[in-house]
Amino acid sequence: MAASVQGGRIGNLPAEANAFVGRRLELAEIAGLLGAERLVTLTGPGGVGKSRLALRAAHAARAGFPGGAWLVELSELRDPDLLTNTVAQATRLTEQTLRPLLQAVCEHLSGAPVLLVLDTCEHVLDECARIAQELLASVPELRILATSRQPLGVPGEHLLTVAPLPLGERDDAVALFTARAAAAVPSFALTDANRAHVAAVCARLDGIPLALELAAVRLRGFSLHRLLEGLDSRFDLLVSPARPRLARHQTLRTAIGWSHELCTPLERLLWARLSVFTGGWDVEAAEFVCHGGPLDAEEILALLASLTEKSIVTRDDEGAAVRYRMLDTVRSFGAEWLTGLGEAEAVRSRHRDYFRWIARQGEAEWLGPGQRMWAERLTAEHANLRLAIEECMTAREPETALELTGTLWFFWFACGFAEEGRTYLERALRRARAGGGPEHTLAVWAHRLVTVVADDLEAAESVSAAYVWLAEERRLPVPALPLTGASLAVRGESARSAVLYGSVRQAPAGDGGAEFFQLLTLAVQAYLLAGQAAFERCAAVAERLRAECAKRGELWMGAWGDFFVSLAGIGLGHPDEAVLPAREALAAKWRVHDRIGAAAVTDLLVVAQASRGEEELAARLLGISRRLWHAAGLPQLGRPDLSVFHREYERRLRAALGDACFTEAVRKGRELGPDAALALALGDTADAPGP
Structure with a gap:
């Protein structure tokens, strides 16, 4: 499914951490360019505010992009070959697809005007250029807003150089410093008495936003006058007679270096060691990776708090666990320091x-x-x-x-x-x-497992064979081979898959692969029984699967147990009883990000709701299901013969609702973002059609 909904709009743009200051002219220019150009690249040195400006511009523009405004953060990416995967993940496209992934991304983004923000492209520049060119050629409705220290070099690219903030006493640099200083020290305010000193600080830092923000935090421990003196003395040490003014990138590095000097030795050491993380970290990870020598694991939490107060590290409390991260420029400084310490390889x-x-x-x-x-x-x-x-x-x-x-x-x-x-x-x-x-x-086993789909019979059998090898290597009991049985059933040779009906033996505790395949054996038994219309036996096996999963507190495979219980209920003519287990299966599949499983369960809900007389709701669910399957690039469960399902239910629901009502209901379902679609399928929305 393509989208998430935020305030009625589609996309994944994060909320802005603090108030955006200034850049009115640049924002107006970007807005105009996005209306006229298909690729706009914001260029400029590190720390000048390209990423923040792009995010603010995307928030301002998103109402004009009904297909969504999507942020693809690339600073954490190290392998250019995974760029397409990163775009797919950011735009909520499942990777479980038979098509080339870039082709799937192109189709996924088609259909309505869409904005893609590619942030921090310079370290994967060639691959960004290639993929941007392919996307623009294949998706006519697409606009791309990129940030990079250098141009992508794609035909039709329009460049906008992001300069430091204006430096006058009433200009943006002073406004930004004032806002961040007031956030750090609530009693701080810009007055006629201190305005000149604030302007001097901004001038000393060349109006570079990151440098201004780092300096503003220093007011927790310094007066404004002392801050300016510290900057002057620090900068004077680095200015050569031949170069009376620092280059802007050196200004930023000097500002970061000055923040570094104001840290304690242990804070500096932790800063350097934390630079090995990408995408953030939690306290446990920091304690394990960064302890050693003079730095005890027990000290790290307090040191993290201190680095957070100094704005070297930012703290994120939004998820289930507290996580920390560093800006790229700050992390790069720490990485250089770590190399200088001779610790890079060890950490x-x-x-x-x-x-x-x-x-x-x-x-x-x-x-x-x-x-x-x-x-x-x-x-x-x-x-x-x-x-x-x-x-x-x-x-x-x-x-x-x-x-x-x-x-x-x-x-x-x-x-x-x-x-x-x-x-x-x-x-x-x-x-x-x-x-x-x-x-x-x-x-080998894992590769074959993630390669298999239900219409790839050779791969299915190779997974089973590889599991035999794995079991022998680990001295595990070898359960029946479910994927071989499934592939035989697809061929119409289900009689030869009777091996699946043997007892499931208990694997040694703690070996996920062995237990997984034992549970999968039960799932395939239920699958084959349902295919033979033996619904009572299917329900019995599915209940065994649910019970085995419940013992373990397992969600992913347990949801297949719920799926087959629901399917059996429909087959036995009890659609009312089928709805609850199908919804439980859908909720579980969603929690563990199994979008193909969610699509299969949504098909069950289409049948159940249609059988209960909820034709309009069933039609909306059909739209949701179509979007899920299309995103995966798979007909149902990979079997082309099952595509008759959608044709048959389109015929039935169209006859019950009429052409116009059916088409509109399917459209509404297909255009829902994932949160709204899930709520509709689970019956958690007031927008669901009534009986």
């Missing part, structure tokens, strides 16, 4: 090892009550997982990359990152070359 290794441990913990606890927590935690740590994988790829021992990418099978398979998982697993397997060993077997 990167600890970062890698921490996220290897996190992956192993996630696998061990995936089939348990913490499944939703793990889905959300690993999604939040996505950028750090990528970085850890990249570090493993450069390690001397290729087994580390095989182990990490293979251990994350559940994240790739169940959380919507299948294509990225395939990319990493293929790279790890190519690098390892020679087979052998449990890590290689695990990676």
